[in-house]
Amino acid sequence: MNVEHNTISLGEFEFDCGETIPDLEITYEAYGEFDGDNAVLVCHALTGSAHVAGRDRVDSADQARAWWDDIVGPGKAIDTTEYYVVCANIPGSCYGSTGPKSENPETGEPYGTDFPPVTVTDWTEAQRALLDELGIPHLHAVVGGSVGGMNVLEWAKRHPDHVDRIVPIAAAARLDTQCLSLDAIARRAITTDPNWNQGHYYGEDQDPPSDGLALARQLGHVMYLSKASMEHRFGRRAAGRDAVRTFPTDAAGAFFPYRDVESYLDYNAEKFTERFDANSYLYLTRAMDNYDLAAGFESDADALAAFDGDALVMSFTADWHFTTQQAEALADSLRDADANVAHHVIDSDHGHDAFLVEPDNVGPPLADFLEAGVDGNAVTDSVVEDSQESDFAPVHNSLFSR
Ligand SMILES: CC(=O)SCCNC(=O)CCNC(=O)[C@H](O)C(C)(C)COP(=O)(O)OP(=O)(O)OC[C@H]1O[C@@H](n2cnc3c(N)ncnc32)[C@H](O)[C@@H]1OP(=O)(O)O
Ligand SMILES: N[C@@H](CCO)C(=O)O
Missing domain, CATH: 1.10.1740.110 (Rna Polymerase Sigma Factor; Chain: A)
Known part of the structure; x- marks a missing residue:
């Protein structure tokens, strides 16, 4: 697999909070060949890194073990022979991109807690700037699990014309109180x-x-x-x-x-x-705690109104960090925003980390969605209108009522 591992300097960066740092560095990995319209951005979860695939590599400067190697690679759900896959370590993290443990060029010491507060918006804008540097104006898809799914939603909210398909997995518009x-x-x-x-x-x-x-x-x-x-x-x-x-x-x-x-x-x-x-x-x-999809808008649907691509919301029945009910509410907001949306519910007792450890359940709908959008063969939807019901109605269509 053709892998690029790099750290790129984005220069001065202004954070959502208004503070700036003189130089934001972003570490990223890219897999496959870019052909102009096949770029897929993968957003990692809370403690992930740019090292999303290629488990057998030991030369990576960041997270030693690739965190989604079962999903990303040649012939896998996110097929690197077909798509140019980019995954970037988020600002504030510790796997190569600038964060609290990085050296503050103004003092020569690590930033520590002098590092500006970061938000999901900052991650999205840093990724946008990175993709500009890489010469990628438009994305075929943005995919991510957990808080990476919030990052996906922020792309649909802030750059709706730059992405055709979004896949928030085990995610929600905001975290619940518990x-x-x-x-x-x-x-x-x-x-x-x-x-x-x-x-x-x-x-x-x-x-x-x-x-x-x-x-x-x-x-x-x-x-x-x-x-x-x-x-x-x-x-x-x-x-x-x-x-x-x-x-x-x-x-x-x-x-x-x-x-x-x-x-x-x-x-x-x-x-x-x-x-x-x-x-x-x-x-x-x-x-993650701060993220609220509706921030600056009247509602989640309003925040997503400008996105008119396809959306695959994926959730897991035993996930209590981001529940299927929250995912269904998100899917409803996308429906209200007139996106083409499917909410694919996976029966699993693994809990939230199911998205990391159940490639056999996550892979097929994801692969088919990337290829054919919500009409993909393995994609099911929690809501099937009466007129669409058939002998092959998805097993989860009775979980929710509209
Ligand atoms: C975006 C990201 O990917 S972030 C990074 C990945 N996520 C995390 O790290 C979250 C926390 N970790 C986990 O939930 C899991 O380790 C996962 C999801 C990464 C992997 O799950 P699984 O493959 O099912 O691993 P499992 O939970 O069985 O084992 C994890 C470790 O605990 C060890 N372990 C299992 N049972 C026990 C036990 N009773 N006592 C001590 N150690 C144990 C295993 O040997 C394994 O060790 P290893 O990592 O050195 O091989
Ligand atoms: N367990 C994953 C998902 C958390 O949201 C991580 O540590 O990144």
Whole structure:
């Protein structure tokens, strides 16, 4: 597969908040050959990177493991022999693009929390500027999961004439109150870690706030799983004898089991602290929490009114981070905005991260949509008008009423 891994300087960048930095660098990967109208932008989720495909490569300067290698590649759902696929690390992250851990050219020190607040709008405008640099005025499609799906919606809102097809997956127009509250607690876990030091912890003689970040990630990780999948995978059983405890425990804890689910969360949190920056976690969760599709408009439908392409909204039944009901509301807004829309609901007990781990369910509708829009063979819609109903009506059409 032809892969381009690059970091490009976009020069001075003004953020949504009005603050500027002298130089915004964006790290991106591009796969395939651009033929003028085959560009697909993939927007990564909260802790993803530009490294979306090519799992066997070890030379990547960012996230070691490609996060959507089952979906993007030659002959895969986003077929890199057909499409020119671009994925860019978002501003504020820590995988090559400028963010809190980057050096502030004015001080020679890492920005830390002097980095401007970032929003999903900033990610979209940085991607627009990157694509300008790459000579790509128009996109065949923008695809993304989770907060990457919000990034997709922002493209339809801000650049409706620059994109033909959008695919927000496991996403919504805004986060609900329960998830907002958990994100707020997660941030507090970081900011109350004594090592956080108001965000200035990058010195050689300093330790990062790893305990706080680990706790924040554990809260997040639970949000990305479902009740059923956790029950099924771990139940109440104790972890094996060789399980390594990564957090200190209370004396009474020796009497009670260290559970398999704790071992799972501890292991993954520890791994996470080795790959992600705590300040970036603060910044990116703030951007996700702040996102509101309707901002500046009367409604979500108004915000999307100028988009008249095709939209595939994909959701997963056990996702409680962004629910099928929220996805249906989004699809309704797109319908009200007169876009051609299908809401494809996938039965899954994986929870929110299903979009990362169920390529057999995500791939076919995505591939067919990229090729044929909402008329694609494997694309189903949650709403089937009476006149359209047939023996082959999608199984989910009774989930929602209009
Ligand atoms: C846009 C992005 O892609 S962001 C990055 C990807 N997402 C995340 O990291 C979110 C958190 N991670 C996850 O939810 C998952 O790891 C996913 C979605 C990435 C992958 O899911 P799965 O393939 O089902 O992996 P699974 O959850 O089974 O295992 C994850 C790790 O936990 C380990 N593990 C599983 N059970 C246990 C246990 N009881 N105790 C300790 N460790 C355990 C696995 O061995 C695996 O380790 P490895 O990563 O070193 O191979
Ligand atoms: N688990 C994914 C999705 C979160 O929205 C991530 O960490 O990026």
